[in-house]
Amino acid sequence: MKVAVLDIKGKETGRQVELSEEIFGIEPSEHAIYLDVKQYLANQRQGTHKAKQRAEIAGSTRKIKKQKGTGTARAGSIKSPVFRGGGRIFGPVPRSYSFKLNKGQKRLARKSALSQKMI
Structure with a gap:
């Protein structure tokens, strides 16, 4: 042409x-x-975002109050997401966003x- x-x-x-x-x-x-x-x-x-999970928070693992008789809800750990300073439930984790594109598909695109x- x-x-x-x-x-x-x-x-x-x-x-x-x-x-x-x-x-x-x-x-x-x-x-x-x-x-x-x-x-x-x-x-x-980049994919380097990160929030701390329950297991990564600094703090004791002891039960913070007894199970019954306090009049408040049950509580097992100070690291619980319910408490201030606790871990994030489904927070961001580092990952790669890249994906594979077939050679032929890439050539066709160009x-x-x-x-x-x-x-």
Whole structure:
């Protein structure tokens, strides 16, 4: 496929360039481009967020008051999420947000992006 070369102002220079039909002439796949961009952005995420669980809080493991006769609710540990300074129940844990994208899918995404620029 032959394409005219434009200058910086958008005017034709009179030259033409031969572009490969298998790269610049395919039907663009928007979903492949979406997945490629999603993977790129996911790989940028650091994933180092963390909150302390019950087991990681500094404090004694003794029962803080007797089971019966106090008139208040049962309580077993000062590290309980119910108490101030206790552990977080379902807090964030460090993890990787990256995911695998197949080679063919990635190639299709790159070709689709170039083909879309031609349209």
